[in-house]
Amino acid sequence: MTEPTSHSSSTLRNSTVKYNAxxxxxxxxxxxxxxxxxxxxxxxxxxxxxxxxxxxxxxxxxxxxxxxxxxxxxxxxxxxxxxxxxxxxxxxxxxxxxxxxxxxxxxxxxxxxxxxxxxxxxxxxxxxxxxxxxxxxxxxxxxxxxxxxxxxxxxxxxxxxxxxxxxxxxxxxxxxxxxxxxxxxxxxxxxxxxxxxxxxxxxxxxxxxxxxxxxxxxxxxxxxFFLPVTTVNFIYPDWLAPSFPMHYWLAASNNQNNIDDHSSPELTQNQNHVNNFDNTTGPLAGITDIRRAHYIEWFTQRNFYDCEYPENNSVNSNDKISPNLASLQQGLYFMKVPMGHWLDNHLSNDSSQAQDYYYQDASYKEHYVPVVILQTDVNTDQDGLSD
Known part of the structure; x- marks a missing residue:
């Protein structure tokens, strides 16, 4: 299986994905x-x-x-x-x-x-x-x-x-x-x-x-669907609807020799690959809050949960220290990012008129984006996604 091209976290760019919600x-x-x-x-x-x-x-x-x-x-x-x-x-x-x-x-x-x-x-x-x-x-x-x-x-x-x-x-x-x-x-x-x-x-x-x-x-x-964070200039295959909701996934591991037996072999190679550049803080730099999603939020985000931040997953707004990626359990997270953050794929293919709207909307200056964390340690909590 061909893996995505590796880039340092400081040079990551938005993939050409569309997100309309x-x-x-x-x-x-x-x-x-x-x-x-x-x-x-x-x-x-x-x-x-x-x-x-x-x-x-x-x-x-x-x-x-x-x-x-x-x-x-x-x-x-x-x-x-x-x-x-x-x-x-x-x-x-x-x-x-x-x-x-x-x-x-x-x-x-x-x-x-x-x-x-x-x-x-x-x-x-x-x-x-x-x-x-x-x-x-x-x-x-x-x-x-x-x-x-x-x-x-x-x-x-x-x-x-x-x-x-x-x-x-x-x-x-x-x-x-x-x-x-x-x-x-x-x-x-x-x-x-x-x-x-x-x-x-x-x-x-x-x-x-x-x-x-x-x-x-x-x-x-x-x-x-979720793309690896290493993906740059993603090109939609002809069978994949270009307006289908697309986000990112990110691997977290502090022991690459201890791979989760439940993880798919298709993803295991990419988990190791992502860790080649991940220093456990770089990909999360600039994020002001993180909260783990409730199970039903794989569908849509419940905004009333946004005020519930576990202490070990919140970011100190005074010194802007990013959380330790390896400490996050496997699952779906909502990460609060400033507009223009590389995780923010909302504006990647929107029209200039839509971008102007978001820039004028003060509530959009910081907003939540969904990100999947794949934890490769055996003893981490699991979120099953089968029907």
Whole structure:
């Protein structure tokens, strides 16, 4: 595997990544999550066939324009949920679902609410016929289908298979190189599983609509991706949506011979590589506050947590001493940076008009950016990222 080019921490530059987060304008956390689910594009611009020797159905992905249109059509309803007691409809719907605190189930619950609520309000043409349809081989359950919908505009029955992924990338940034924080999960493996398992179903038995034949299949894969901090001038592969949320990951290790057995082999090489230039303080220089993210914040940041800083992770604002990187446990962090800090990728590809807006906005002078810390010590705490 080819590794990213190493640069000293003093010469790091923003990668050419785009970051647009319209969900951040909403205040209530579940509304913010729902806005994220709708406005975030699919990670894929096209489906990639990793099993061309197998006879499998055609799989489609929604383009970015599709999700922008759904977000725009639902925006007034999002405002209502964010500012009125209608928010209770959303919270009740999500909390009565099984395992609402698991990220994959939360993602499915948010999309299911939008499908049900949006159809009832005439905001999209998708009627939900069934969800979580069990698949059997004899009497044994072999899996399930996420969503079976009827598209009244196209007059087609559609099967949507969902995945929410938080993957760290490494060169050469092929689908197999985007992997989970502490598992063997990667984008190529997930897509192969979808194609050879769930998407092979043709007929589905539904409780209220009888047996239906699937006409079209869509993979809905969203989340957040993280680039190594060594990456300079990142070029999006043609399969990766250029507006997909992209951030950074950073390795922390005070013993390179003591590698975390749970870490992906795809990332281990990059962890050692990053430590070649990392002096445990350089990459964090200029950061004024750090807080560890709560689990649900892999979706969207909860601003009301920003005032909670563990003492050992806060930065002394008087002498601007950066925290010791090796002391940070593995997981997602929000790091408060001044505008123009190299971790701040918000403005890397924005228009000059957008930059002017941020410069005039005093609240943007310092702001939080998400960064994943990969701790290579065995005894560190782990954040699992599987569905």
């Amino acid at each position: 319209p969900w951040e304008e909403y205040q209530r956390p579940y509304v913010r999550d729902l806005a994220y689910v709708l406005s975030c594009p699919d990670v894929l611009t096209k489906w990639l066939d990793f099993v061309p020797h197998q006879d499998t159905p055609t799989i489609a992905v929604h383009n970015t324009d599709f999700w922008q249109a759904q977000f725009a059509a639902y925006r007034e309803r999002l405002n209502e949920l964010d500012t009125t007691s209608a928010y209770q409809e959303l919270t009740r719907y999500l909390l009565k679902r099984p395992s609402p605190n698991r990220l994959g189930f939360h993602f499915e619950g948010l999309l299911s609410f939008w499908l049900t609520d949006g159809y009832a309000h005439g905001l999209h043409p998708y009627e939900m016929l069934a969800n979580n349809v069990q698949l059997f081989c004899g009497k044994q359950t072999t899996g399930e289908l996420d969503l079976i919908l009827y598209n009244h505009r196209e007059k087609l029955t559609e099967h949507w298979e969902l995945a929410i992924k938080f993957f760290m990338g490494s060169a050469p940034f092929a689908p197999v190189n985007w992997v989970g924080i502490n598992s063997n999960d990667n984008l190529q493996r997930k897509m192969t599983h979808m194609q050879t398992k769930q998407f092979c179903t043709v007929w589905v038995d539904t409780e209220n609509h009888g047996q239906v034949k699937i006409d079209k299949r869509y993979a809905v894969i969203k989340g957040h």
